[in-house]
Amino acid sequence: MDSVRSDTAPVPQALKILVAGGFGAGKTTLVGAVSEIAPLRTEEVLTTAGVGTDDTTGVATKTTTTVAMDFGRITINPSLVLYLFGTPGQNRFWFLWDELATGALGAVVLADTRRLADSFAAIDYFEQRNTPFVIAVNCFDNDQRYTAEQVREALDVDGHVPVLLTDARDRMSVKNVLITLVEHVLTMVRSSVPA
């Protein structure tokens, strides 16, 4: 391999946005729609001691689980890179969410109107952490059965939280979701700064 490395390669500032939602809501599809690279997958291997077993042999009580997180990348400019991380869908991996949410710019909660209840956990989580978020309602196959306002009511989110309809496959639509999120963050930052 080339033994010369350019010492002038700038190291960009990295920002991350989380994409949360239930299993099958379209998180990886959404990431792929705007990412400049095909979504990559990173995995964490968890080994947990069996709970509630009284096996005294001590060999059969461990289980290994692989949790996958898909992510994509958008280079904003040479000094600023945005990473989009799909959060693990299962609620039992909350501790991985903590790691993901630390330092995150904000989050997109991708809601599936066929399974709206799947979004509750993510909404609660970001509300409690004060992580800015928007709700993007994924309209599968133009199946626009509800308006954004109906979804807002059903999810019972604060009036200041943007709720918008989206098509997770469509680049322009997803772009619009991300812009809405960052504008939402900007509003929060501005209102928190004393005039």
Added chain:
Amino acid sequence: MSTDPLDGVEEGPAWWDHEAGPVVRPYMVTGGRVRPTTVDFDLITYLVATATLAADTPSPEHQAILALTQEPRAVAEVASRVDLPLGVVRVLLCDLLSDGLISRYDPPATDHLPNVETLQAVIHGLRAL
């Protein structure tokens, strides 16, 4: 070229597949260590190799990370491209860091949202996509 540790990763007969699970248990490559010894690495901490492959680079996995980080790359990308679990990669990164073979560039302090200028730059960049 032939010394690139990533060469051949996707070649050769596939006598095993992912369904069968890893041939080598993931934490074998860390010598059984499961925690980074000194520092932790955020998923978006950037890494840059400060050296090219050294003759005494500990393992093919360490070498693969060094090869990848000849240009700046985030931890999540490195883990994904060397196809090792994050926890394993974090231990290996600790080794490389303590050997002075990589530099780390952390994202801005947590629990602070980016400043107005940064946010505006992001919005501008997204609009231009």
